[in-house]
Amino acid sequence: MDKPFAITLxxxxxxxxxxxxxxxxxxxxxxxxxxxxNACPAGENIQxxxxxxxxxxxxxGGYEAAWRQIMLDNPFPAVMGRVCYRPCETACNRxxxxxxxxxxxxxxxxxxxxVKQGWTIPVTAAASGKRVLIVGAGPSGLSAAYHxxxxxxxxxxxxxxPAAGGMMRYGIPAYRLPREILDAEIARxxxxxxxxxxxxxxxxxxxxxxxxxYNATFLAVGAQRGKRAYIPAGDSARIVDAVSMLHAMEGDxxxxxxxxxxxxxxxxxxxxxxxTARRLGATDxxxxxxxxxxxxxxxxxxxxEALEEGVRMMWLxxxxxxxxxxxxxxxxxxxxxxxxxxxxxxxxxEADSVVLALGQEAxxxxxxxxxxxxxxxxxxxxxxxxxTGHPGIFAGGDMIPAERTVTVAIGHGKKAARSxxxxxxxxxxxxxxxxxxxxxxxxxxxxxxxxPQAVRPHLEMARRIGTFDEVVGGLDERTAQFEARRCLSCGxxxxxxxxxxxxxxxxxxxLGPGERYQIDxxxxxxxxxxxxxxxxxxxxxxxxxx
Amino acid sequence: MPAQQVKFYQVGSFxxxxxxxxxxxxxxxxxxxxxxxxxxxxxxCQGCGEAxxxxxxxxxxxxxxxxxxxxxxxxxxxxxxxxxxPETSWQVPWIHSLFGNAPAVATGIAAAMRAKxxxxxxxxGQGGDGGTVDIGFACxxxxxxxxxxxxxxxxxxxxxxxxxxxRSGATPPAVRTATTPAVGPHPGNPFGQGKNAPLIAMxxxxxxxxxxxxxxxxxxxxxxxxxxxxxxARYLHILVPCPLGWGSASCDTIKxxxxxxxxxxxxxxxxxxxxxxxxxKIRRKAPVEDYLKLQARYAHLFKTPAGAQxxxxxxxxxxRNIARFGLQDSDDSPGAVKDQ
Numbered sequence: 001m002d003k004p005f006a007i008t009l010x011x012x013x014x015x016x017x018x019x020x021x022x023x024x025x026x027x028x029x030x031x032x033x034x035x036x037x038n039a040c041p042a043g044e045n046i047q048x049x050x051x052x053x054x055x056x057x058x059x060x061g062g063y064e065a066a067w068r069q070i071m072l073d074n075p076f077p078a079v080m081g082r083v084c085y086r087p088c089e090t091a092c093n094r095x096x097x098x099x100x101x102x103x104x105x106x107x108x109x110x111x112x113x114x115v116k117q118g119w120t121i122p123v124t125a126a127a128s129g130k131r132v133l134i135v136g137a138g139p140s141g142l143s144a145a146y147h148x149x150x151x152x153x154x155x156x157x158x159x160x161x162p163a164a165g166g167m168m169r170y171g172i173p174a175y176r177l178p179r180e181i182l183d184a185e186i187a188r189x190x191x192x193x194x195x196x197x198x199x200x201x202x203x204x205x206x207x208x209x210x211x212x213x214y215n216a217t218f219l220a221v222g223a224q225r226g227k228r229a230y231i232p233a234g235d236s237a238r239i240v241d242a243v244s245m246l247h248a249m250e251g252d253x254x255x256x257x258x259x260x261x262x263x264x265x266x267x268x269x270x271x272x273x274x275x276t277a278r279r280l281g282a283t284d285x286x287x288x289x290x291x292x293x294x295x296x297x298x299x300x301x302x303x304x305e306a307l308e309e310g311v312r313m314m315w316l317x318x319x320x321x322x323x324x325x326x327x328x329x330x331x332x333x334x335x336x337x338x339x340x341x342x343x344x345x346x347x348x349x350e351a352d353s354v355v356l357a358l359g360q361e362a363x364x365x366x367x368x369x370x371x372x373x374x375x376x377x378x379x380x381x382x383x384x385x386x387x388t389g390h391p392g393i394f395a396g397g398d399m400i401p402a403e404r405t406v407t408v409a410i411g412h413g414k415k416a417a418r419s420x421x422x423x424x425x426x427x428x429x430x431x432x433x434x435x436x437x438x439x440x441x442x443x444x445x446x447x448x449x450x451x452p453q454a455v456r457p458h459l460e461m462a463r464r465i466g467t468f469d470e471v472v473g474g475l476d477e478r479t480a481q482f483e484a485r486r487c488l489s490c491g492x493x494x495x496x497x498x499x500x501x502x503x504x505x506x507x508x509x510x511l512g513p514g515e516r517y518q519i520d521x522x523x524x525x526x527x528x529x530x531x532x533x534x535x536x537x538x539x540x541x542x543x544x545x546x
Numbered sequence: 547m548p549a550q551q552v553k554f555y556q557v558g559s560f561x562x563x564x565x566x567x568x569x570x571x572x573x574x575x576x577x578x579x580x581x582x583x584x585x586x587x588x589x590x591c592q593g594c595g596e597a598x599x600x601x602x603x604x605x606x607x608x609x610x611x612x613x614x615x616x617x618x619x620x621x622x623x624x625x626x627x628x629x630x631x632p633e634t635s636w637q638v639p640w641i642h643s644l645f646g647n648a649p650a651v652a653t654g655i656a657a658a659m660r661a662k663x664x665x666x667x668x669x670x671g672q673g674g675d676g677g678t679v680d681i682g683f684a685c686x687x688x689x690x691x692x693x694x695x696x697x698x699x700x701x702x703x704x705x706x707x708x709x710x711x712x713r714s715g716a717t718p719p720a721v722r723t724a725t726t727p728a729v730g731p732h733p734g735n736p737f738g739q740g741k742n743a744p745l746i747a748m749x750x751x752x753x754x755x756x757x758x759x760x761x762x763x764x765x766x767x768x769x770x771x772x773x774x775x776x777x778x779a780r781y782l783h784i785l786v787p788c789p790l791g792w793g794s795a796s797c798d799t800i801k802x803x804x805x806x807x808x809x810x811x812x813x814x815x816x817x818x819x820x821x822x823x824x825x826x827k828i829r830r831k832a833p834v835e836d837y838l839k840l841q842a843r844y845a846h847l848f849k850t851p852a853g854a855q856x857x858x859x860x861x862x863x864x865x866r867n868i869a870r871f872g873l874q875d876s877d878d879s880p881g882a883v884k885d886q
């Protein structure tokens with residue numbers, strides 16, 4: 001007994017008291033699938049590239065790392081940043097806080113930066129010795145070629161057009177996608193060792209495969225033929241289809257449409273045709289559509305921009321007759337199922353020409369005599385791995401049943417490349433194994449400060465109508481970074497230190513930059529404050545087995 | 547108010563830290579080298595707001611004084627759960643004497659330090675609302691009027707929680723406690739009683755008085771730092787929700803503190819020499835029901851028609867605070883933040 005008066009125990013720290021034994025639930029760090037990535041048809045890891053773009057200190061990622069992250073999934077950031085319909089932004093949880101993150105504008109900034117800096121992607125995979133033929137140098141074919149090359153295969157692309165790009169070149173007007181941007185991204189891709197055979201139309205596919213000793217084929221011929229509708233017309237009526245008209249914009253002979261142009265249809269192609277007509281000098285460009293605006297398949301941004309440029313819309317209208325610069329329009333009425341019915345009321349519309357934008361179909365004659373390939377409703381049937389009924393022949397893009405957008409096509413290209421790679425190597429394709437989605441209700445939005453979306457500059461109206469200059473401008477570096485930093489990092493820890501700070505028991509261990517945190521289960525009482533105060537919903541409370 | 551200029555928007559300045567901030571712009575709590583004044587293994591309940599508030603405040607005070615600090619604790623939960631003989635959770639020099647004399651003991655230590663010429667060593671007194679606004683009030687008022695060089699921090703959980711949730715002078719109206727049961731025509735704590743310790747402290751015209759909550763870490767640390775810049779008597783009143791006494795979920799501690807501020811029921815402000823100099827504006831206004839419904843101590847208000855009238859009366863109290871302290875700018879767009 002060498003203790004002072006009235007002292008019987010040695011002093012000690014409360015660390016001897018392992019309060020972790022009180023716990024009935026434990027916090028667990030999770031990584032969830034952000035809604036943006038979930039919605040992206042090209043399967044981009046959007047949150048991850050925004051994360052890189054948020055921090056431009058050297059050795060902290062930065063724009064190049066962000067761009068390389070995009071390139072893992074999508075070889076066309078600069079194109080995407082212009083023409084994608086942004087399903088990611090529709091899904092973005094930030095829309096419920098203030099407005100969605102301008103993902104698309106950041107992507108464009110990164111894409112343009114890559115073109116400016118001349119960044120390239122090295123091919124590091126060992127050559128597989130396999131040859132793959134790709135038919136069609138549109139977004140889907142080029143995307144497949146890019147991914148197959150990175151996987152070590154030898155790729156040849158053929159296209160019936162004189163230049164690569166498909167609908168990106170022959171469908172999308174230059175005011176939405178400047179050709180020097182498209183050319184730069186395609187050139188970068190082809191320079192990776194891909195052989196392009198332009199102006200080559202394949203008629204006997206099996207023979208080409210055999211003669212070129214190709215081990216697999218990816219068909220991506222698109223849907224290049226405009227659908228026609230029967231319109232009773234007199235001899236002097238001028239009727240063209242939108243696909244041919246937009247295609248002709250790439251040639252030397254621009255289409256002659258006259259001063260008054262009627263565009264028949266309500267999709268994105270109709271908007272492109274009407275806006276192109278305005279730029280070609282039409283004083284009056286009218287979209288004639290048989291349903292109402294809310295039923296239009298065209299995307300809202302395109303309709304808005306068309307209206308801004310003075311394109312007129314005639315809702316609930318069909319063209320019943322065309323002749324001598326005059327159209328007969330019948331007014332329609334939606335029945336209770338939403339189907340448009342004729343009313344018997346007619347009016348006249350003066351028009352020098354009619355542009356039909358009634359949808360497109362695929363030209364599939366190259367598949368004549370190819371055994372096992374099934375065609376239904378004008379499109380090729382494929383399995384979940386995008387293989388047709390003929391072993392070794394895969395298909396994607398507009399020629400298979402899917403939404404027809406550039407982004408979807410690029411996604412098909414990536415998916416087909418992975419399937420073809422697995423097929424060539426005799427391996428099973430790894431299952432998708434989707435993670436749980438980080439929904440908005442998991443977020444604690446209090447911690448995100450209010451920051452509205454950065455607005456992209458628009459070209460002034462006078463130049464929009466007179467020229468094919470790009471309408472929507474890009475963000476400068478500061479705005480792009482601001483926009484990237486608006487990302488909420490839904491469902492994935494971004495090291496904000498909240499859990500580390502709010503634990504009343506110091507039971508969260510900070511592991512250092514990039515290493516995140518760890519729960520000290522010796523002392524965690526399982527109160528759950530860390531989980532409820534985590535801004536991005538990356539902590540879950542799970543019951544203990546007691 | 548925290549004048550931190552953040553150049554990024556991912557989480558603004560509301561989260562504890564962020565990889566995008568330079569280390570000197572982060573909170574004390576975000577640093578792995580924080581003192582952890584109150585260490586793990588303490589016996590506070592799950593989700594204890596007081597344990598959290600005490601670590602926030604003392605870690606900040608330790609940073610502000612370059613670790614030259616002595617803490618004096620009144621009797622209460624904080625003392626009991628941190629120092630069951632022979633263990634201690636404190637990683638700072640710490641002394642406990644009696645329930646009612648913490649401000650006097652702090653005064654004495656400050657005098658001793660002055661006598662020894664160790665004016666670099668600063669003194670922080672701390673206690674719960676019982677030890678501050680009731681039992682220790684005479685000593686506290688004396689410390690204020692003599693302008694002794696002590697920062698006294700009250701961790702306000704609005705009742706005597708340690709002894710079984712009895713009413714204190716800081717218990718708000720209508721609250722059910724062990725001594726103000728939810729029975730009779732006027733259930734819970736009566737309206738018109740109790741005292742507002744921060745306003746009384748301001749009436750002493752001491753150099754610095756501030757309120758804070760555990761939901762506003764940046765604000766809390768800023769106020770501790772401000773307080774430690776000044777010599778003389780200073781008072782910091784921190785709202786610390788108590789899951790046990792308030793009948794709330796342990797995970798809701800910070801959420802409830804945030805709602806106390808966002809409803810206007812707990813005005814967050816700072817005052818210099820007896821005058822309010824700044825207030826934390828309400829960022830996302832919430833009705834008092836949002837705050838009350840999370841707590842079983844108010845559950846009786848949602849069972850009877852008379853209860854609804856009481857809720858309306860509490861809303862009027864909140865509205866009065868908003869008007870009195872100017873917690874909302876009339877021209878503010880919703881969600882606008884001026885000073886955080």
